[in-house]
Amino acid sequence: MENVIALLVLVIILGLAVSYIVKAKKKGVKCIGCPAGASCPSAGKMKKKKLEGPVLGKKIMEISGMSCDHCVMNVTAMLNRIDGVSAEVNLSKGRAVVSYDREIGDDILKDAVEMIGYQVTGIRQK
Numbered sequence: 001m002e003n004v005i006a007l008l009v010l011v012i013i014l015g016l017a018v019s020y021i022v023k024a025k026k027k028g029v030k031c032i033g034c035p036a037g038a039s040c041p042s043a044g045k046m047k048k049k050k051l052e053g054p055v056l057g058k059k060i061m062e063i064s065g066m067s068c069d070h071c072v073m074n075v076t077a078m079l080n081r082i083d084g085v086s087a088e089v090n091l092s093k094g095r096a097v098v099s100y101d102r103e104i105g106d107d108i109l110k111d112a113v114e115m116i117g118y119q120v121t122g123i124r125q126k
Helices: 001-024 069-080 106-115
Strands: 057-064 083-092 094-100 120-126
Touching: 001 106, 057 106, 069 083, 069 094, 069 106
Parallel strands: none
Antiparallel strands: 057 094, 057 120, 083 094
16 A cells, blocks of 8 residues: 555656646746746856966867756856866857866866766867
8 A cells, every 4th residue: 555655646746747847848948957947137147266376278168958047157156166267158159168277187177067967078278
């Protein structure tokens, strides 16, 4: 009997989730996981991170999977958590320009972005 109840609860939860996704897509929401429904009011208001030392170089990261301003804020915040890195992310171009004041390995940048669910398709020097 307990298994039947547990199964029934899971079916109800799954049904509600599917219903939510269908309704969101009908409304034209691009990023279903976005808490602001893909219309983040605070987008673009992030302070640019200042580096401690002079800029040694810049890298361009090609990123796929971003679909709204909330995604941009997440990627920017994650990259800016890395010591010696200041990032500017552009949604329409699908890339981030990363300035650095010390040597930062590509794997560190890639891991930070992919940890939060986006895919890095390339990194090159600017």
